[in-house]
Amino acid sequence: MTLVRGCLDEYTALYIFSFENMRNSLFKEFKDKLKSSSRFFLGSNKVLQIALGKTDADEQKEGLHKASEMIHGYCGLLFTNLPNAEVVREFEELEGKDYARTGSLATETVELQEGPLEQFTHDMEPFLRKQGMPVRLNRGVVELVADYTVCKEGEPISPEGSRILRLLGVQMAAFKMHLICRWAQDEFEIFERDEDIPDIQPENPSDGS
Secondary structure (H helix, E strand, C coil), X not given: CHHHHHHHHHCCEEEEEEEECCCHHHHHHHHHHHCCCEEEEEXXXXXXXXXXXXXXXXXXXXXXXXXXXXXXXXXXXXXXXXXHHHHHHHHHHCCEEXXXXXXXXXXXXXXXXXXXXXXXXXXXXXXXXXXXXCEEEECCEEEECCCEEEECCCCECCHHHHHHHHHHCCCCEEEEEEEEEEEECCEEEECCCCCCCCCCCXXXXXXXX
């Protein structure tokens, strides 16, 4: 909490942001890009709220409780000296693709047609069979003996489907961060969103930097 409160005097603005499909490597790249003028905090929502002040009676600076009220779901804090327009642009341009994890919703239907699967080497046939794929070796070539659906759009991806998508090089997870609100001295604004952000389990991001 001490580090968070210290940033209130060091930086000119505070942003609350949400994220989906957290990827530590991509988040680190984004932090490194802005580190000369900014600082990020991720962690317990309750701790972050207490650090800022949950009500107008215990807020650290005037109006901060309004920002504290916006902390829910998977989100974090950004303290920065960057102009608002630049912060908005950086967040809008940020997007990274990665392989979807088990249980995440498929963004498209992936189907494999009966016949040879020349993208796979012959020694992968036992592994593919263990994933439930109806395959066999035909003269050293992996062959699908029937059409096979890896995943269906809008449905949770199975553990087997997640492994197969990785082998196929199909990336369905989009790492994104969205601005929720901005607080500055004597100023508070909420950013409009077209849709709600789903709660996607993060991969243990760091608490601050």
